[in-house]
Amino acid sequence: MKGNNPESFNIIGEKKGRLTVVDFIPGNNSLGYRAQVICLCECGNTTVIHRDAFRNANTKSCGCKRRENGYLKSKPVIGVKKGRLVAIEEILGSSIESNKLKCQCECGNVTVVIKDNFLREHVKSCGCLKLEGDFQVYSVIKRYNHPVLGKYEKSLYSRYRTMISRCYDSKAKGYDRYGAVGIKVHDIWLNGNGKVSGFYCFAEWAINNDYDSKLSLDRNNNEGEYSPENCRWVTYKDQARNRANNKFITINGKTKTIYEWMEFYCIAKNTYYHRISKGWTREKALMTPINKSMSDNAKSKK
Numbered sequence: 305m306k307g308n309n310p311e312s313f314n315i316i317g318e319k320k321g322r323l324t325v326v327d328f329i330p331g332n333n334s335l336g337y338r339a340q341v342i343c344l345c346e347c348g349n350t351t352v353i354h355r356d357a358f359r360n361a362n363t364k365s366c367g368c369k370r371r372e373n374g375y376l377k378s379k380p381v382i383g384v385k386k387g388r389l390v391a392i393e394e395i396l397g398s399s400i401e402s403n404k405l406k407c408q409c410e411c412g413n414v415t416v417v418i419k420d421n422f423l424r425e426h427v428k429s430c431g432c433l434k435l436e437g438d439f440q441v442y443s444v445i446k447r448y449n450h451p452v453l454g455k456y457e458k459s460l461y462s463r464y465r466t467m468i469s470r471c472y473d474s475k476a477k478g479y480d481r482y483g484a485v486g487i488k489v490h491d492i493w494l495n496g497n498g499k500v501s502g503f504y505c506f507a508e509w510a511i512n513n514d515y516d517s518k519l520s521l522d523r524n525n526n527e528g529e530y531s532p533e534n535c536r537w538v539t540y541k542d543q544a545r546n547r548a549n550n551k552f553i554t555i556n557g558k559t560k561t562i563y564e565w566m567e568f569y570c571i572a573k574n575t576y577y578h579r580i581s582k583g584w585t586r587e588k589a590l591m592t593p594i595n596k597s598m599s600d601n602a603k604s605k606k
Contacts, residue, residue, distance in 0.1 A: 315341060315355070321364025322346040328355075381405060381419065387428025394419070459517040464506050467521065467530055468494070490531035513537060553586055565590045 318325050323343035329352070331339035339355040345366035357363045381391045393406040395416065403419040409430035421427045469476035471483045481487075488494075489502075493509075496502045509532050519537035521530075528534040552559050560568065566576055569590050579589035 315358075318358075320358055320361050322369060323351070323353075323358065323363070323365060325358065326350075331355075381423070386422055386425050388433065389415070389417070389422065389427065389429060391422065460507060460510055460515060461503065463521055464493075464503050471530070487527075488529045490529055492532070493530060509535075510537075553590070555587060555591070562586070562590075570594075 315328055316325050322345050325341045326344050327342040329340040329342065331337045340352055341355050341358050342350065342352050343358065343366075344350055345368060347366065347368040349366040349368065351366040353363045381394060384391050388410040389407040391405045392408050392414075395404040395406060397403050404416050405419050405422050406414060406416050407422065407430075408414055409432060411430065411432040413430040413432065415430040417427045467489060470478040470481075471487055471489050473479060474483065476483075492502065493506045494502045497505055513536070515537055519539060522536055522538045523530065523534050524536060525534055552561055553565055555565065562576070563573075565571075566573060571590055571594070575594065576589050579592070580586065584592075
């Protein structure tokens with residue numbers, strides 16, 4: 305676009321840093337377009353930048369200088385080991401942030417990772433660590449050829465992590481009812497048996513004790529630890545009956561939990577607590593049939 309604009313003759317041919325102006329693109333103030341220049345970089349690339357950025361020397365190259373400086377300043381990485389990975393080749397990207405490394409893992413696999421993730425140890429293996437350690441459930445599947453565990457491995461691992469968290473993580477939900485009152489996890493489930501991880505031992509116990517994702521991990525003795533001897537898989541209903549904070553009510557000489565009485569009298573949970581909120585006694589809320597309750601409410605409104 306040179307020729308018609310007088311300014312184009314003044315700037316074409318100017319050089320700042322590695323850039324030389326080869327053409328001029330006039331701006332339009334009324335439309336909010338800023339003037340730009342087309343520059344040829346010493347590296348051979350062509351780039352378009354704002355005229356003011358060129359004149360003020362804010363931009364001195366097409367970006368090649370920054371990349372080169374980054375490469376020169378970066379520490380040598382070939383041969384460096386992080387976790388299980390050893391860098392064997394660097395793959396340069398279009399920017400420093402996109403540089404990658406080809407790495408050899410201890411397991412024998414070769415993988416490509418982001419260089420920055422490697423240096424910060426955000427990546428420590430080709431992925432084999434995920435299959436080992438806590439995820440040794442794969443070894444359990446192979447050892448026992450269990451047809452169900454493969455389907456439920458994620459839910460089983462979730463139960464394991466929940467058990468560990470509620471006993472040892474003060475920020476976890478339920479910690480106040482478990483870890484805070486001294487409930488612990490048996491050492492073999494926590495640290496393993498010296499050969500395999502704690503989760504491996506937990507998974508082995510689970511598949512030998514009829515684990516199913518519809519069941520919940522329950523302790524026979526609510527004051528005891530999580531251990532092979534004190535745990536079992538039960539339905540959520542059975543677990544609710546075994547809670548330490550259960551409230552018991554005696555009706556006609558028989559003592560049951562509130563939930564057991566709800567089931568006995570066919571009273572829904574919401575119905576029971578709605579009645580309690582209205583000032584009913586627990587016995588009346590449980591023993592009054594639904595139809596009788598509706599009839600009484602209708603009479604009270606008349």
